[in-house]
Structure formats: C-alpha cells, structure tokens
Amino acid sequence: MPELPEVETVMRGLESVLTGQRISEVRLARNNLRFPFPPDFAKRIEGRLVLRLKRRAKYILAFLEGGEVLILHLGMSGRFTIIDAKGRLTGLGEFYDESVTAGAGSGPHDHVVFTREDGLRIVYTDPRRFGLMDLVGETGLEAHKLLAAIGVEPLGNEFDANYLAEAFRSKKAPLKAALLDQTLIAGLGNIYVCEALHRAGLSPRRRAQSLVKKNSYDPRLEELVRHIRAVLLEAIAAGGSTLRDFVHPKGEKGSFQQVFAVYDREGEKCPKRRCGGTIRRIVQSGRSTFYCPRCQK
DNA sequence: CGGGACTCCTGCCAGC
DNA sequence: TGCTGGCAGGAGTCCC
Incomplete structure (x- = not known):
C-alpha cells in the first residue's frame, strides 16, 4: 500500500x-x-x-x-x-x-x-x-537488520544531485530500479518514482549511470531531485494516495491519485502540454512502470 | 558483486 | 453467474 x-x-x-x-x-x-x-x-x-x-x-x-x-x-x-x-x-x-x-x-x-x-x-x-x-x-536501532542499510531520506538535506550522482556512478540498473532501491533513497515506491520520472522528463529505462559523467553529472539530476521532493511533498499535503482502500488512521482518504500523470494511466494521453504522447505500461523487474515514451528520454 | 527473478499472502477485477 | 489468471502501493532471499 x-x-x-x-x-x-x-x-x-x-x-x-x-x-x-x-x-x-x-x-x-x-x-x-x-x-x-x-x-x-x-x-x-x-x-x-x-x-x-x-x-x-x-x-x-x-x-x-x-x-x-x-x-x-x-x-x-x-x-x-x-x-x-x-x-x-x-x-x-x-x-x-x-x-x-x-x-x-x-x-x-x-x-x-x-x-x-x-x-x-x-x-x-x-x-x-x-x-x-x-x-x-x-x-x-541504527544497527537493526532492517534499518542498517537504508539510504538517505529524499526530503532531507543529504539528498541532492551530488548524492544521486555518486549513488548512480556505477549503477547499470535502469533508472527506475535504482530509484526504488531503498539502500540508496529511503521511501520511494512505484507510484512516486513513476510520477517523478515523468515530471523530470527522464525515461525509466535508461541506465542510472547514463546521467553521470567522469567529473560531473547531467544537470537533469538536479531536476530529478527537485521533482522527487515536490511530488512527495504534494502527496503528503494531499494525505497520500488512495488506491483500492488506503485510508488514514482516522478514516479519511488521500487524494493524490487524482493528479497522477502516468501511474495507472496506460493508454491515456500524456498530460504534459504539447506532448501528445500516450502513456505506456511496461514491466521492469517484475513491476509495472508507467511512462510517456514521447517526452521521457 | 550487482542485478533480476522469485517469494511471501489475500483480494479484486477483467475476461471468458 | 462463476471460474481463472493476472495484478496489486514492499522487500528479503536466492541464484546466475
């Protein structure tokens, strides 16, 4: 959930x-x-x-x-x-x-x-x-098996383009998989990775390391960081997303699913202005990825 | 070693 | 209507 x-x-x-x-x-x-x-x-x-x-x-x-x-x-x-x-x-x-x-x-x-x-x-x-x-x-607590290897909080100060560049430097995995890796970034899941990648105009299929050069990184990593933060903060403000039956402990429902651009929107038109693409669903490491092949490169 | 497949479990829904 | 297969917001473990 x-x-x-x-x-x-x-x-x-x-x-x-x-x-x-x-x-x-x-x-x-x-x-x-x-x-x-x-x-x-x-x-x-x-x-x-x-x-x-x-x-x-x-x-x-x-x-x-x-x-x-x-x-x-x-x-x-x-x-x-x-x-x-x-x-x-x-x-x-x-x-x-x-x-x-x-x-x-x-x-x-x-x-x-x-x-x-x-x-x-x-x-x-x-x-x-x-x-x-x-x-x-x-x-x-910090040494607890389940918490010891967890990466940085995406809403914290340590998370920036520089951090991502180092984390991605040797990552051959697709960008989508790298962002889901909890040992790199803590708390991202399938929905918000799809949404952030769409906002950043980056393909979930490209290798993570393709955004890193020898002595620098692709400036779009800064965009990606900005969009990850923004999408998380907006979702928190909306009380999360309600798919199926997610409700707050107090019974209210989150509303962020109403503004999904790509998640669970296979076949719909890309909402980006003047894009005109169609949202596709592909499977990466066994899980659905939703993205627009037209504007996410 | 990194990366991906498989696994746990139940519910739901589309399609036949 | 009833069954079946596929899929679901996660993540540890195993195998190549």
Whole structure:
C-alpha cells in the first residue's frame, strides 16, 4: 500500500493519538505477520508510555518509555484504524462511517489491537501480511537488520544531485530500479518514482549511470531531485494516495491519485502540454512502470 | 558483486 | 453467474 507519503500520513495519525499516551493492552490475533513477533511482544509494550513517533523510510518508529522502540512496517496492505472508547472513528465528528468501525479489531485480517488507557483502540489490519512489527532497544536501532542499510531520506538535506550522482556512478540498473532501491533513497515506491520520472522528463529505462559523467553529472539530476521532493511533498499535503482502500488512521482518504500523470494511466494521453504522447505500461523487474515514451528520454 | 527473478499472502477485477 | 489468471502501493532471499 504505502510509500513515503502514505507512511508519513499514517505516522502523523498515530502520533496524534499515541504521543504522551500509555498503552495498557496489546492483543495479537496470530503470532506472525511477515516475520514472527519478537518474544514477549505484548508484555514489553503494555504499561509503557509512548514518548514520540517518527518515520524512517517506510518504517514507523514509536519510542517507548523504558528505552525500546516499536518498529512498524505496513507492507503492501497494512493499515491502522483508530476507534474511540465508544466504538467510533475519532476525529470525524458525526461524519464517521459505521461500516468501517463495525467489528473493528475482530475482522479476519485484524492482527493487532493496541488499547490505550482510556479505552481508545488502534487496530492493525493487513490482509496480505507483508507488514511487520519488531521491538529493539533504542541504542541498537541504527544497527537493526532492517534499518542498517537504508539510504538517505529524499526530503532531507543529504539528498541532492551530488548524492544521486555518486549513488548512480556505477549503477547499470535502469533508472527506475535504482530509484526504488531503498539502500540508496529511503521511501520511494512505484507510484512516486513513476510520477517523478515523468515530471523530470527522464525515461525509466535508461541506465542510472547514463546521467553521470567522469567529473560531473547531467544537470537533469538536479531536476530529478527537485521533482522527487515536490511530488512527495504534494502527496503528503494531499494525505497520500488512495488506491483500492488506503485510508488514514482516522478514516479519511488521500487524494493524490487524482493528479497522477502516468501511474495507472496506460493508454491515456500524456498530460504534459504539447506532448501528445500516450502513456505506456511496461514491466521492469517484475513491476509495472508507467511512462510517456514521447517526452521521457 | 550487482542485478533480476522469485517469494511471501489475500483480494479484486477483467475476461471468458 | 462463476471460474481463472493476472495484478496489486514492499522487500528479503536466492541464484546466475
């Protein structure tokens, strides 16, 4: 489901109900998601105060009182639903949708329920179970197997054309694949790579290293960096993209899918002014790439 | 070693 | 209507 903007949106939703709050109960409906839950998972969280949350790549990190960090990843289909003590979605006044909350926490794919001291529940639902949860001591966080090799944050200061040039210098892989490589850039996924490449006018098929010269780089790398940042920031502002069923923890839907230029738009006209091309779908390393062969070179 | 194929799992939808 | 195959926002692991 979620790429950086969706994970950021979910993190903010969780932040608003968890920061400074104590978790009184953790209920597991099974003993694994993608991986087994760590030993004593529930016990190590119960009774703890949540100090703060942050996003790193597509991971959500919850720092707990006592020095442990709860690591969350939504995989493809993970989502959180927040339900107040009266069984209603929070934050939506009278406009909550009862069909969303009915039976929440007991559905076939509701795998984890965190309950706050005051009864508010945070339900993790994940049909495909590609998500994961783990616990690690704060001092071991950076060395955690899943986080150790993660690259720079595309919205952070380290991400610039120079960084990309060095990352791409010896990359024979297609540009699309290189941008999806989480060890280079943290948090980009299929949608936003397709969209950023279209904005930058770069073909997903060209080798990443084709943008790097011996002592310099193609100035379009600067454009690419600019567009990656812009598309992510716009998507975050829109609350992410809602395909199928992505919703915020509070039940609202993201809207960025309405402005996709290429993603899932095979056969449509390229929206770039005076381009006149037609969006194509190709498969690269087993995944769909959408692009305009006319204006992306 | 880098790069790509395969894998996990369920739901959904187009096409027959 | 009902089945089937393909596809889905991720990413670790294996193999060449």
